[in-house]
Amino acid sequence: MKALIKDGSEVRLREVDPPLLQHPGSLRIRVAAAGLCRTDLYVAEGLLASAGRLVLGHEFAGTVAELGCQVSGLALHQRVAVFPWLGCGQCRWCQAGHTTACPQRRMLGVHLDGAFAEEIVVPAELVYALPDSTSFRAAAYAEPVAASLAILRAGLDPQSRGLVYGRNRIAELTYRLMRLHGFSRVELLQAQKEESSFDYVVETVTQPEDVARMLRLLRPGGTLVVKSRHPRPLQLDLQQLVPKEIRLAAVNYGDFQTSLDLLRNPNFRYEDLLGEGHPLEDWRLLFEEARRDESTKSFFRLSDVWDS
Ligand SMILES: [Zn+2]
Numbered sequence: 001m002k003a004l005i006k007d008g009s010e011v012r013l014r015e016v017d018p019p020l021l022q023h024p025g026s027l028r029i030r031v032a033a034a035g036l037c038r039t040d041l042y043v044a045e046g047l048l049a050s051a052g053r054l055v056l057g058h059e060f061a062g063t064v065a066e067l068g069c070q071v072s073g074l075a076l077h078q079r080v081a082v083f084p085w086l087g088c089g090q091c092r093w094c095q096a097g098h099t100t101a102c103p104q105r106r107m108l109g110v111h112l113d114g115a116f117a118e119e120i121v122v123p124a125e126l127v128y129a130l131p132d133s134t135s136f137r138a139a140a141y142a143e144p145v146a147a148s149l150a151i152l153r154a155g156l157d158p159q160s161r162g163l164v165y166g167r168n169r170i171a172e173l174t175y176r177l178m179r180l181h182g183f184s185r186v187e188l189l190q191a192q193k194e195e196s197s198f199d200y201v202v203e204t205v206t207q208p209e210d211v212a213r214m215l216r217l218l219r220p221g222g223t224l225v226v227k228s229r230h231p232r233p234l235q236l237d238l239q240q241l242v243p244k245e246i247r248l249a250a251v252n253y254g255d256f257q258t259s260l261d262l263l264r265n266p267n268f269r270y271e272d273l274l275g276e277g278h279p280l281e282d283w284r285l286l287f288e289e290a291r292r293d294e295s296t297k298s299f300f301r302l303s304d305v306w307d308s
């Protein structure tokens with residue numbers, strides 16, 4: 001099969017053997033659609049520590065091609081979406097169902113083989129059944145929706161005044177999800193804003209100068225919500241942070257099933273945030289486009305039915 005592989009410092013489209021089911025609790029999935037994310041670019045560029053050689057990609061949906069004998073509740077040819085984080089299953093965070101906080105968590109496309117390939121093998125616990133009304137392309141978008149939904153875990157008061165900082169599809173998505181969940185006084189960064197005027201600021205993109213600006217925009221006692229996965233350490237000026245008694249809230253993921261349900265909610269508009277689908281062969285072009293323009297999500301289409 002074709003697979004987009006990062007090998008050391010190189011990324012290449014290669015012809016490789018399809019992955020084998022080695023565990024009875026795993027499934028082999030035929031990938032239909034896969035989204036390209038900042039995280040994939042960071043891994044490709046070596047900015048995020050990853051496995052030495054692996055298939056990239058972690059946002060995807062497809063159909064079940066083979067089931068291990070211990071897998072129940074899923075069937076051959078079933079349409080599925082996959083949550084890309086795997087916990088150790090043993091620690092207290094995993095036991096509480098909070099696998100993304102597991103100290104030994106691993107991510108598809110970063111630590112384990114990912115989905116920029118015709119097929120992938122994953123443990124059944126990561127697999128979610130997909131209704132016919134959700135396209136593979138939309139389902140491949142469930143992971144970014146789950147990441148944005150983490151905002152609901154930041155302990156913010158929906159009545160307070162807030163700002164989503166950033167000009168990109170993630171800021172737009174977070175803003176729309178907040179409006180949908182009753183945050184009626186949230187704004188999207190569009191123009192110059194008054195200093196010390198917001199109860200909370202949600203970070204979605206971070207360059208060093210943005211941190212200082214976000215802290216200036218917060219009122220004393222306000223909350224800075226940290227959401228992006230910037231690959232480098234950032235400087236935080238404590239002279240700015242401490243006198244204003246700013247609270248920091250870092251949030252990671254919301255619930256994946258809730259995200260899948262939201263994709264079918266007619267009040268949630270997101271189609272305009274989804275871009276075109278490209279074959280794996282166009283990966284260089286797609287990577288360049290994604291670096292240049294963050295207004296829509298780019299996709300790989302790995303099947304003719306990728307958008308149905
Ligand atoms: Zn992602």
Ligand SMILES: [Zn+2]
Nearest residue numbers: 088091094102
């Ligand atoms: Zn664990």
